[in-house]
Amino acid sequence: MTANGAADVFLLDGEPIPFAPGQTVMQAALAAGHYIPHLCFHHDFKPHGSCKVCTVRVDGATTASCTLPAQAGMSVECKADDLEENRRTLVQMLFVEGNHFCPSCEKSGNCLLQAVAYDLGVLDADLDYFFPSRPLDASHPDLLLDFNRCILCELCVRASAEVDGKHVFALSGRGIGKHLIVNAESGRLVDTTVAVTDKAVDVCPVGVIIRKRVGFAVPIGRRRFDARPVSAQALEDAPRRAPPEAAP
Amino acid sequence: MSRSAQREGSPVNDGAPRKLRIATTSLAGCFGCHMSFLDIDEKLFDLLRHVEFDRTPLTDIKHCGPCDIGVVEGGICNAENVHVLREFRRNCKILVAIGACALNGGLPAQRNHVDLGACLQEVYLTEPGLARGCMPNDPELPLPLDKVHPLHEVVKVDYSIPGCPPPAEAIWSFFADVIAGRTPHLGHGLIHYD
Incomplete structure (x- = not known):
């Protein structure tokens, strides 16, 4: 002030x-x-x-x-043009490092990575794809973990630790070997304390933590970012400042 | 008029602007992008006032000659795909990758984390119901690649139209821009990866 x-x-x-x-x-x-x-x-x-x-x-x-x-x-x-170009390159790098096959992803249309890419006008990856091999974890009765789509944002890590108080998720490894793990001796989600109501489940911006039996209940084409670009919606999520009081 | 003369776009000057010559093909794809192309419906008549077709599934011409625009659907999964793509690149001034498979390998690339030998064995020999299956080995069959690749990993691609398939409106928007001499631009609602 x-x-x-x-x-x-x-x-x-x-x-x-x-x-x-x-x-x-x-x-x-x-x-x-x-x-x-x-x-x-x-x-x-x-x-x-x-x-x-x-x-x-x-x-x-x-x-x-x-x-x-x-x-x-x-x-x-x-x-600025150069900053926007750098953003596009960062997003393209995320796409080639994982396996992001949007047509078969349940999160398509509700995915922040996809929405940011749309908003930045990213038409293709323009880099060589890694096609990594990342097996799924379908062990949990209510949740599916698809590691192919992880962008290492650590939102699930933060939510599980700070909100759920469970520490179910963590990142392990360094550099290109860095990957998402779960807190269980077996390495399987079913053996953790995760619950379908956890904030960590809700906060995943991409299609890694997927609720089972929801799938395509809302058809592709009628999802959140199909309607309006993320740049028009992010502001609705943000805690907004109270309008300044009129000057006397 | 001979086909080669048409390709050069030279002869018969009737005052009309030369039509853009377009070739299209589907490599490791499902022809869904071509179906979406046909979904521009009555705008096909507008398009045909400005373009003519070289090799496409519609003309059944077997090889791509000199063209203004080459539109390639599907990724690269075998040796023949590589030859066709290179022929398109050599002959087309603007090469356009259309659809998820051309851009990131798409559905066929789901086999990329599986060993090719194991994949063929599963499909042709050990899959239940294939009691008398056998491994295809006809010399005319193109050899599969160990991984499915998007087009830009093999040749330079000038423009991309994403989608599975891209909406017809996006395909029309691209052609309308090129015909009008504008740099193509897909805005919100026309860029879709799904």
Whole structure:
């Protein structure tokens, strides 16, 4: 808050964005109704900064906006051709590293990776595909784990630890060998304490944690991101700032 | 007019703009993208005022000659696919990959994590109900590749139309843009991966 009682602001692509102390650039931007493309950020969780899709430029340096503390007077560039191209490349890399066959994925149309790619105008991967071999875990009676679609956002890891208090999920390995694991001696989901009502199940942005027997109850073509692009919907999810009171 | 003359697009100057020559094919695909192409329905008449077809499943021409646009559906699963794709690339000024299989291997690429020998054995020998099955070995059969590849891993691709299949509106949008001399652009609702 400035001396005269007005909220501190920074500039996002030239637009003034008010912010509260402790807010990151991403949190303040979404609260003010400005979309910054993102995958691993979720407003219910502490920012993670791993996917880098939300990278912006401040004073010539690029940094993830979800972990960048907002500061008064800073000038943040988000909508630049080179930044958009980098975002497209990051998304394309995620597509080729896993096995993302959208036509046969139950999450298609509700998938954040797909929706962000649509919004960025990604038509193809333009990189060589890895086609990794990642067997499914269908051991749980109510849940299916399809590791082929994991983007390592750690939202399930964070949700299981912070909200469910269970630590069912974790990432293991390094670099290209990094992968999702579950907390059971057998390595199988059925032997964990996961429940179908867990936040960790709900928060998966892609098609890794799938509820069984739901499938295509809502047909492809009538799903969340079929209707409107993610850039128009992310703002509806964000905790919004109360409208400023009218000046006396 | 000879076919080669048509291909060059030279002769008969009747004042009309030269028609764009288009070739299409389906490699490791299901022809679903071609069906979606036909789903542009009455716009086919608009299209035919501006284009003529070289090799397509519609003309039954066996080889692709010099063309303005080559549209390729399906991925690359065998040696013949590679030859056909390279012929398209050599002859087409603009090569367009259409549909999920052309862009990421699609359904046929689901076999990529399975050893090819084991895959053929399962399909032709050990699958229940194949008591007298045998491994196909006719010399005319193209040899399968160990993995199914998208087109861009074999040749340069100039434009992509995603979808399984792409909506007819996306296919028409592409052709309308090219005919009008615009850079093709697919906006929200026309980019679909499913």
